[in-house]
Amino acid sequence: MQPLVEPVARLIEELAKLPGIGPKTAQRLAFFLLRAPAESAHELARAIVRVKEAVTYCSQCLNITDRDPCAVCSSSSRDASIVCVVEEPLDLLALERTGVYRGLYHVLHGALSPMDGIGPDELRIQELLRRLQGGEVREVILATNPNVEGEATAMYLERLVKPLGVSVSRLARGLPVGADLEWADELTLARALEGRRAL
Amino acid sequence: MPRPRVYRTEAIVLRGSNYGEADRILTLLTLKQGKLRAIAKGVRRAASHQGGHLELFNHVETLLAVGRELDVITQSEVRHPFRSLREQLDRTSHAYYLAELVDRLVEERAPAPEVFALALAGLQALDRGDEPRLVLCQFQLRLLAASGFGPELFQCVGCRAELRPEVNFFSPASGGMLCPACAPAEPLAYRLSLGAFKLLRHLRRTDLSEGARVRVGEAVSREGSHAARDYVECVLERKLRAPEFIARVEGG
Numbered sequence: 001m002q003p004l005v006e007p008v009a010r011l012i013e014e015l016a017k018l019p020g021i022g023p024k025t026a027q028r029l030a031f032f033l034l035r036a037p038a039e040s041a042h043e044l045a046r047a048i049v050r051v052k053e054a055v056t057y058c059s060q061c062l063n064i065t066d067r068d069p070c071a072v073c074s075s076s077s078r079d080a081s082i083v084c085v086v087e088e089p090l091d092l093l094a095l096e097r098t099g100v101y102r103g104l105y106h107v108l109h110g111a112l113s114p115m116d117g118i119g120p121d122e123l124r125i126q127e128l129l130r131r132l133q134g135g136e137v138r139e140v141i142l143a144t145n146p147n148v149e150g151e152a153t154a155m156y157l158e159r160l161v162k163p164l165g166v167s168v169s170r171l172a173r174g175l176p177v178g179a180d181l182e183w184a185d186e187l188t189l190a191r192a193l194e195g196r197r198a199l
Numbered sequence: 200m201p202r203p204r205v206y207r208t209e210a211i212v213l214r215g216s217n218y219g220e221a222d223r224i225l226t227l228l229t230l231k232q233g234k235l236r237a238i239a240k241g242v243r244r245a246a247s248h249q250g251g252h253l254e255l256f257n258h259v260e261t262l263l264a265v266g267r268e269l270d271v272i273t274q275s276e277v278r279h280p281f282r283s284l285r286e287q288l289d290r291t292s293h294a295y296y297l298a299e300l301v302d303r304l305v306e307e308r309a310p311a312p313e314v315f316a317l318a319l320a321g322l323q324a325l326d327r328g329d330e331p332r333l334v335l336c337q338f339q340l341r342l343l344a345a346s347g348f349g350p351e352l353f354q355c356v357g358c359r360a361e362l363r364p365e366v367n368f369f370s371p372a373s374g375g376m377l378c379p380a381c382a383p384a385e386p387l388a389y390r391l392s393l394g395a396f397k398l399l400r401h402l403r404r405t406d407l408s409e410g411a412r413v414r415v416g417e418a419v420s421r422e423g424s425h426a427a428r429d430y431v432e433c434v435l436e437r438k439l440r441a442p443e444f445i446a447r448v449e450g451g
Binding site: 020112114115116117119120121147148149151152155156159176177178179180183184185186187188190 | 214216219245246248251252254255256257276277280282285286287288291292295296298299302440441443444447448
């Protein structure tokens, strides 16, 4: 059997390391790149190199950024007395898209999950507590996911943050837009009822 | 007879990990088929019909379609959401402990209705507010007994003599208690106070619905639960993760 030439085989091997990419997909991607114009392959290669060289973590909120402190932390129009705690940088992006929130953020980079060996030391909790000791922050919004891991993380943080004299709030839990009452689980419905608002 | 393509079963969600864009692969303890892994599609989307029903530790009624590798959860409806278990950290962390024990001790696809009943009773006890440490201590003893690994708490594992109400010794590696005369021969055996010894025997004999109502001091309950955990870790030949987490959470 004629083996694949080394550079192609190498590319397939590297692509197959990516999450969700199996050997067949890796082969397809490799042949796509092989046939694509040289410039677009270079673009991709440069983008990959740049993301490793230029992107770091913001020293304040620990979000990914290309300058430190990040755009949100260094902006003068943001309210530095409120910090919204999220699990992942993508959660921060989702909140930013709402355009409603004008405070700062803190990214934990995960949620407590004992079965996967993720305890308090694996999250960026100490950095959060250090930030709060400055005394500038009045409120912490716990915006971890409304699942067991996220709730456990929020409860753990609440216990650490409250003694610092900072008020702690949690994102509301209830029915998502576009949902059907009929399909909602009891717990979500119960919380939606408890959190109802006067019209 | 061909295997039916779909089946309905009660299940407890033991564990979950995200998969692909919005799916989750769940480990379920089912009433009919024992422990199994199944995929729940699209449940991480905010408007998913099933998402809330398939939260960790939920007791659900599910409809599963037989898949090539993983069965697919097509419908689910929560039976017990165990709300207060989710809203208090010490209860949540002990529920993780319970789920880890079941996940480690139970074989896949081996129907074990008695384990299902135990796990359900354990979660109910935690949700009800029974002392979490005692619930787990008892759950471990009962689960081990149901899986055929229960420690010997009534006779000395050395000389087979009936154990007397005194300070005896516990040796996970030899499978249970040793009387004071046999203990020196087993270097890894350690002293178990009379209180902890009685506690273990009581928890082993009673049901989860009543066991953890016993009143014991902090020291005795700690000693008993350490012994139970040592024993499980000896049977599993590995360290459990949840106890460390519980210690961290308790310590703040």
